[in-house]
Amino acid sequence: MKIPLRVHKQFDELMISTTATIKALHVRRPLPLEFLVDTGSPWMALAPRDVKKTNIPIQALKKPTKYVTILFAGAKFWRYLLTNASVYVVDELSKMVKIDLPMVSVLWPTKGNPEEFDSIPSVLGCDFITIGEFDLHFCPSTATAFLEKPEKQ
Amino acid sequence: MSKASYLTNVLKYLTMTEEEILLKDLKDYEKNAEWFNGKYAEITKKYEGKTVAVKDQRIVAVKATLDETLKEFELKKEDISSIYIATIPEKAIAFIL
Numbered sequence: 223m224k225i226p227l228r229v230h231k232q233f234d235e236l237m238i239s240t241t242a243t244i245k246a247l248h249v250r251r252p253l254p255l256e257f258l259v260d261t262g263s264p265w266m267a268l269a270p271r272d273v274k275k276t277n278i279p280i281q282a283l284k285k286p287t288k289y290v291t292i293l294f295a296g297a298k299f300w301r302y303l304l305t306n307a308s309v310y311v312v313d314e315l316s317k318m319v320k321i322d323l324p325m326v327s328v329l330w331p332t333k334g335n336p337e338e339f340d341s342i343p344s345v346l347g348c349d350f351i352t353i354g355e356f357d358l359h360f361c362p363s364t365a366t367a368f369l370e371k372p373e374k375q
Numbered sequence: 376m377s378k379a380s381y382l383t384n385v386l387k388y389l390t391m392t393e394e395e396i397l398l399k400d401l402k403d404y405e406k407n408a409e410w411f412n413g414k415y416a417e418i419t420k421k422y423e424g425k426t427v428a429v430k431d432q433r434i435v436a437v438k439a440t441l442d443e444t445l446k447e448f449e450l451k452k453e454d455i456s457s458i459y460i461a462t463i464p465e466k467a468i469a470f471i472l
Contacts, residue, residue: 228412230412230415231416232415241404243400252397256461274442275455294472296471310397311401312398316398317398318397340441345472
């Protein structure tokens with residue numbers, strides 16, 4: 223099974239993104255969001271812009287016991303948790319695929335105006351790839367990328 | 376929200392299952408994201424520092440901030456599920472995550 227990823231140019235270089243919908247308690251408006259595929263991130267994380275779009279009440283979320291603050295895009299963020307989240311993506315046959323994650327991180331700036339961070343994307347990190355048992359393929363010369371789940375023998 | 380758009384939404388929720396709606400929104404959003412990515416250079420040049428909303432592969436709103444954009448759709452009671460909304464960084468600013 224393959225999940226196609228979007229390869230596009232930003233800041234003069236190629237970047238990989240995908241579309242996913244997250245459903246979990248406290249996600250009041252589950253809707254499709256753009257995620258930058260980022261193997262530099264251990265977790266799937268929602269940036270402030272997508273916290274606003276999905277209408278997540280930050281005050282209702284708990285912080286983790288470990289890694290409460292993180293550095294992201296050069297700024298410091300509180301890390302909150304959406305627990306027992308289901309992530310929906312579309313495969314190459316236009317079928318929906320659901321991956322259940324024990325948690326998705328929700329980022330909110332420790333200081334400053336959240337609007338300053340509205341151009342920063344959410345990220346699809348290593349936990350999604352690991353838990354979903356995907357291989358990540360990226361070929362810059364053909365500008366193609368996809369996640370592939372090898373068939374089990 | 377236009378009458379046609381309102382009726383489309385009503386029809387969507389009356390005739391489709393939750394899973395079908397989720398899938399349709401994902402696919403429609405993807406088309407809008409692809410359209411935006413294809414025109415990225417042109418759009419970013421024109422709307423630097425602004426928030427742009429794309430629906431049915433065309434720009435339907437340009438606002439100063441994301442908050443203003445979301446507020447406008449909320450006031451119009453517009454379903455934003457398939458709308459691709461992006462805030463364009465200012466020209467001199469790039470981000471490394």
